[in-house]
Amino acid sequence: MPLATLIHRASLPSPQVSAEQALELLEEHYGLSGRLQALGSQQDLNYRVDSEQGRFVLKICRGDYSVLELQAQHAGLKHLGEHPDVHVPRVIPAKSGTDLLTLDVGGQTVHARLLDYIEGQPLTSLEYFTPEVVAGFGHLCGEMDLALADFDHPGLVRTLQWDARHAHALIAHLLPVIKDENQRRLIVEASGQAERHLLPLESKLPVQAIHMDITDDNVVWQRDKLRHWQLQGVIDFGDLVRTWRITDLSVTCAALLHHGEGDPFCILPAIKAYHAVNPLQREELLALWPLIVARAAVLVLSGEQQVSVDPGNTYSRDNLVHEWEIFRVATSVPLALMEAAILTSVGEQLSVIGSEGFAPLLPYLVGREFALIDLGVLSPHFEAGNWEQPGIDQRLLDEAAAAHGLAASRYGQYRLSHTRPDSAIEPDTFPLHVELRVPHGTTVEAPFAGVVHHSASGALQLDGPQLSVRLWGVTPSLHSGAALVKGQVFGAVSGPLIVQLCRDASLDAPLFCTPSRAAAWQALCPSPAALLGLACDAEAELDGSTLLARRDASFARTQKHYYVDPPRIERGWRNHLIDMQGRSYLDMLNNVAVLGHGHPRMAAVASRQWSLLNTNSRFNYAAVAEFSERLLKLSPDGMDRVFLVNSGSEANDLAIRLAWAYSGGRDMLSVLEAYHGWTVGADSVSTSIADNPKALSSRPDWVHPVTAPNTYRGEFRGPDSAPDYVRSVEHNLAKIAEQNRQLAGFICEPVYGNAGGISLPAGYLKQVYAMVRERGGVCIADEVQVGYGRMGDFFWGFEQQDVVPDIITMAKGMGNGQPLGAVITRRDIAEALESEGYFFSSAGGSPVSCQVGMAVLDVMEEEKLWENAQIVGSHFKARLESLIDIHPLVGAVHGSGFYLGVELIRNRETLEPATEETTALCNRLRELGIFMQPTGDYLNILKIKPPMVTSRQSVDFFVDMLSKVLAEGL
Structure with a gap:
């Protein structure tokens, strides 16, 4: 590889061509005049041209760039123009007929060309991307690579700093630009690990022409009438090159990382969408995350380098914030986890573990009956919010063991005790382990040959050739570093026993993970059921989409449901609803449940009366008279008769x-x-x-x-x-x-x-x-x-x-x-x-x-709910009203107490209803753990009518999240 060329390219500032000089160029060579607007670029200079003949983009790059490379870009644009699935700009020829000008401007040699302008906007500044937008990027990338698969040109054979094949060399060269020692160390560690994972895969990665810059900067979007983002086209083919195909998707995914609120799993919809239109080989899937990590390292190094040589380039300086965020997110999780996430997202599996030859971990308990304790969302052990008590799961296991002798939890059963009310953060409800209660002194034997030691998390760990077993609550009988044969005793149970398996001995796996990461972590930390000889895996729950299909097949369609893809809700407590994965949603909809969900008094009163009698009001019983009398006491003087019915x-x-x-x-x-x-x-x-x-x-x-x-x-x-x-x-x-x-x-x-x-x-x-x-x-x-x-x-x-x-x-x-x-x-x-x-x-x-x-x-x-509606409701309205001065979309706040309405408008003079924005806002609030729906003839009002037990904490959470979503841009 010509490293000197690569280093030179990475150090070039953008050309210095003023707007006046650009206008002269346009007049002389294209016969155009008009207004110019500078467009950002790291090493090129781009101007938007607004003229009577239309809108164009003038692209100017340094003369150091090869003409052959630029001709390859033009050929690529022409090639893609024949593919209806990919919209790209057209190259506009100069008056001389050439589509590429090489000129001397102010004593510097530059290349200039004129292209169509694609109407729309890039989404770089948009803080949050919906899964649909993320999938749109992946789908586009897959279509682009399909279209370029049969394209070739001599100018594609080029040395480019962004080519993943050169990442290791470029990182080593640019590393001194980072002055902070800790940052340098992180870059070295991350890029080194990525390089080691890539080496055995490189020879198997397919090679073709790729765009290599399908990012938030270079994909143009527009909103449709429903405020949904729609793809308009792709711009900037300056990185067109022949290299590994998977590099294209890695570049796209890296760019998406600063739009996912710190969650690297946000890229999975893009990977699934790409794979659906342009299937990836297994080696490409394995290489994808290492390439993303390497790309993140190159981004921060190149960005810092560019700012150092071109301090006036505000585009590069502003992008540095995004680039460091991309690197932070890319290095926030183990590489093995993202590898598993990518594979499982497209239906691929990790290698099969041969468990037939494993010996039992607790041989003296094989065949003994365990009490398997239900700790899930619908567990009968949970009532009246007792799952919020610290240590409730362990207490239930202790009680079961006291009654039955042996007790165990279920692997992979979402735990209600780990739910998080009033939180936008997905809770860690999925257990990657089994917790057991067995007699102290029970011997523990090696299920396979390996080496025993203490892990950093305090577990006793046995590392074998395929698996690592981690045990808490075991006193070892051998020294750390001892080599064991299968069936050898290496400890005894001395407390509550926790058993976890892991494929990677060096991986610091959690005991619980979030539902969105469960598939990946489950692939890395499989069930220990085979080692325990215990059928302790959770039974598969009916997922929300399957249940919705059954509902639609039998329940009359006019009976609507909230949301397009509603979660399955089977439990509630106070002013929260809980899905089957243990996530709590703040309920801002239920004016029916004034006392909140799951109130123990309601359960007790209804149960007691059902055990006595339930009939119709033509029979003579006390309750109907007593209730009617109480209603009349709440009514104005002169009201003296009550009819009781079943609905409004x-x-x-x-x-x-x-x-x-x-x-x-x-x-x-x-x-x-x-x-x-x-x-x-x-x-x-x-x-x-x-x-x-x-x-x-x-x-x-x-x-x-x-x-x-x-x-x-x-x-x-x-x-x-x-x-x-x-x-x-x-x-x-x-x-x-x-x-x-x-x-x-x-x-x-x-x-x-x-x-x-x-x-x-x-x-x-x-x-x-x-x-x-x-x-x-x-x-x-x-x-x-x-x-x-x-x-x-x-x-x-x-x-x-x-x-x-x-x-x-x-x-x-x-x-x-x-x-x-x-x-x-x-x-x-x-x-x-x-x-x-x-x-x-x-x-x-x-x-x-x-x-x-x-x-x-x-x-x-008794619970002073009317007073709560007055006090907390007043605080609620005041906080909502404070949004009017912050967010232009908020027009007014109506109502009082716990019946409030936030009216969203596009214009404060015309009061144009923000109908589509309101729908988008409600959908986004659901992602953040809040149920909210629109009302009004224009469906532009948030109809806020929560249970009357709603707390000040819940109110503040709601308003904070509402303000957050409004700030994201709808």
């Missing part, structure tokens, strides 16, 4: 029937943008197009929607807009009167729930209620979403408007998830229904529901 939809449907019966009319006023339920009656008065896109065109003629009194984005804005909105009510009332029809009533949420909890303008309900009653109608307050103490400052939503309705409907939080709803009204209204026959709800007012309903009220009082 049924409650609102019944309220409409009561209005019909009492008034003698059928015409109802409802408010636009509102949702009241799914029964025929409740759906008829629902006008939310978010819930039903055809809502406005499918209302029956007895429903008269009035203008939504939305003080933020409505027709009239501000707190004093009530008279303006009342005119819409007057208009509709006049229309009903002109038709000689009798008004039945008016239904409205006293606080605008579906719009995120917007308060109605002051005095609005007082004026509307008076007009409705004057015309013989009744006033229905739909408190299903916003009532029952959730708003914090008041128990009922209508209290904010200083009015008393004729009918109150409620449900949701009344039963903490138990089907339970109610209609509260006056006796004269209630008895008006008797003329149409009696009313009955099969599940409404059942003994179980009534007991649960009373228990909910008890717990809300």
Whole structure:
């Protein structure tokens, strides 16, 4: 290899050509004039040209570059132009007909050429890449290599500093540029290890023409109407070369490392996508991570070198931050782990371990029955949050051993005790070991020949030719360094026994890992079941995607689910939901579970009543009377009758029937943008197009929607807009009167729930209620979403408007998830229904529901949940409001207590809804451990309605993560 050429190339500053000189060049040779904008590059000089003839890129490089190499790039662009799967720029010929100019500019020889400009933007400054964007890079890289597989040119045989074949020599040469001794040591160690892994693979790596710079700088993207990033094309073919094919993917993956929040596993979607379109050989898969590490070392060394010779190059200086982050991430995990991760991600396996000849580790216990303790997410041993107690797993094992003699945990069973509430960090829930309780003094024998010693983690370790077995809780009987034969005693159990296997004796494997790293670590640390003679492996759980497919095959499609690929949720505790891998998600959606999930009082009360009786309300039992009395005590004076039903939809449907019966009319006023339920009656008065896109065109003629009194984005804005909105009510009332029809009533949420909890303008309900009653109608307050103490400052939503309705409907939080709803009204209204026959709800007012309903009220009082909604809710709103001054996307914060809405907009003057951004934000929050969904007719409002046990810690976590995602750019 001509090392002198390589070193010279690595030390060149970019050419010095001013914008004025570039404009002269363009005018003289291309007949173009216009505006120039400098584009970043490490060693070239690039200008964007905006002219009347279009937009182009002027590329200028030093004359040291070979003309043959530049001609190869142009030939490559022409070749790729014939492949529809890869979009690349066209080379624009000069007036002379040549596509490459060699010129003297200011006393320096330069090469210049003009290319098409691909509209869009690189994603270098985007902090976080979604898995879909990462996969897009990998797919593009695979398509590019496929397209270049049959391309060749003499100019591809070149010495290039970025060519992975020269990495070792370049690193050795540039190392002195690093002044920090610790940084130098890290680079030497990492690059040396990478080189040792690559050497036996190099001769087997396929060679072809590759782009070798498909990075965040050189791939152009644009957002579509749904705010999804779409690939537009690839630019900058300055590194086109013939070398190992896998180098292309290694360069791409290295560039992705500073967009993955420090997680090297973030590159796996790119590898899978590449492999799907352009299958990689096993040797390439094994070489990939060492090449990425070597690339990371070259990046920081080259970057530091470039800044030292060209200190004015801000592009290079700014990139240094990214390059050091890439190196940090690339060296943050063992090479063996990433090798296993890459292989398993594409369905490859590590070499098979021949375990047939292993001797038992605990021979005197072979055939003895162990109690295998369930420590998983659905374990019956866990209740009321006891898994949060320190040492709970060990205590359960101790208790089982005391009862049964022998006990063991399961290898690979996700542990509930390791979940992490209010954390964006994926928890270490996957055990890579088995923990046993066996009699002290039980002898431990070598399952294979090897050498015994103490590991750095304190384990007694036996290293054999294929495997290393690590034991905690064993007192050794031999000195460290002793060589053992199979079956030889080398210790005795002296405490809780932990057994872990590992393929790599030098690897410091954890006892637990995250679910996303489980496949890789499991390949490196297989189950010790064969050595123990114990069937202790966890049973395979039904994954979320398989379960979703079964659901879709039998459950009616109109019954939607959150998210495209929802996790499987089977457990909850307080204001968190827990998936089957033990990850806790902050629940910001469940206004039904006011007391939180898994409340022990609910379980005890429901269980007790189920053991006694559950029937319908036509039987005579105490609970229905007691619960009705308690509801009336919470209601305004004059309310003296209760109907118990099973849902909010049924409650609102019944309220409409009561209005019909009492008034003698059928015409109802409802408010636009509102949702009241799914029964025929409740759906008829629902006008939310978010819930039903055809809502406005499918209302029956007895429903008269009035203008939504939305003080933020409505027709009239501000707190004093009530008279303006009342005119819409007057208009509709006049229309009903002109038709000689009798008004039945008016239904409205006293606080605008579906719009995120917007308060109605002051005095609005007082004026509307008076007009409705004057015309013989009744006033229905739909408190299903916003009532029952959730708003914090008041128990009922209508209290904010200083009015008393004729009918109150409620449900949701009344039963903490138990089907339970109610209609509260006056006796004269209630008895008006008797003329149409009696009313009955099969599940409404059942003994179980009534007991649960009373228990909910008890717990809300005992645990001061109304006070919590007021105090923590006020803190919540204040923190959310602080985001308005930080993030332009946040337009307003509505509501109070634990019913809040964050409205996202693109323009603070036009209030253009940020619908697609809101969806993207909710999906990103889920990745960070938060469940959140949009609401409103434009689906641009975060509908925040968590359980009323939500803590200040959870609130701060939510707002911090919301601010983080907004800062990432949506």
